[in-house]
Amino acid sequence: MSILIQTLFLCIPLVYAAHFDNGHHTGTVTSSQITEASGICASRTHKDVLYTHNDSGDTHRIFAISATSGARLATIYINGAHSQDWEDIACGPCTGGSGHCVYIGDTGGNAGGDANTIYRIREPSSIHDQSVNVDGSLEFSWDQHDCETLLVDPRGEVYVVSKVGPGHHGKFVHLPASAWNQHHHVWVSDGVYLPITASSNSPVGGDISPSGTELLLKTYGHVYYWSIPDQNYEAHIHTYPEAQPYHPERQGEAVCWKADNSGYYTLSEGANSVLFFHRRI
Known part of the structure; x- marks a missing residue:
C-alpha cells in the first residue's frame, strides 16, 4: 500500500463548493479485527450501519460497524469468495433490483497481481456474526494495473x-451486467479518463449516492464531487469535479454516502481509526 501523500492536484485551482460542512468525529473503530479499513458503504437495510473490510492480507470477511460510534457490530464471512487484495466495497440494489446487496472489489495490485473480481452478497436480514454465500461474481480484464474504487448505481450497474x-x-x-457469473474474465475496453492528474497513487475510493445523481471520489488528500443529474456517469466524469471538505487522515482510503443522502463518511486505515461525517448544508 502506498505511503500517505497528502496532495493531489487538478489542472485548475481548487474551489470548495458549499455543499457539505467541515465534518465531525462520529466514532472510532476500536475493534482489533479492523486494522486496515480500505472501503466503506452504508447499509440500505439497517439504519446507521456501515460495512467495511480490511485491505490485502485478511480473509474472506467484511464487518458491520455502527455509524454513530464506530463499534464493530458483526463479522460476516463470505462463503465462495477469495480474498487476494480487497480494496473497496459498495452498497446498492442487487442485479435486477431484487433486494439490497453488498459488492466487494478484489481489484488491488497487491498480493501478486490483480484478481479483478467483484463479489456480490445479499444484505443479511439481521446484524450478528454469521456466514453468508456469494450471490454472484463478476470477473473482468482491462488495460489498467490497479484499482481501489468500486461504484454501484441505483440500477445495480457496476463501475470501477x-x-x-x-x-x-x-x-x-x-x-457490463452480462459479465456476472460467466466464470471467466470478460475484457472491457471502453472507459473515460478522469480530469484529475495524480501526484500520488490515486484515486483510492469512491461512492455513488443512493439517489444516483452525485458521485464522490477520494484521493489521499481530497474528496472530489460530481453532480450527475441524469445518471449518465460517463458523460460527466470527464468534467472537473468540486473539492469538498476533508479531515486529513493517516491513510484515508474509504468514503461513502450516508444512506439518506444527507452527507458522507470517511475512514482511514490503521488501528483506532476515526470515522468522520460531513453533513450536507
Missing part, C-alpha cells in the same frame, strides 16, 4: 476506477 501513479489519469469503466 483505476488507481494510477503521478502524472497519470485514472480510468472510469462500466462493467
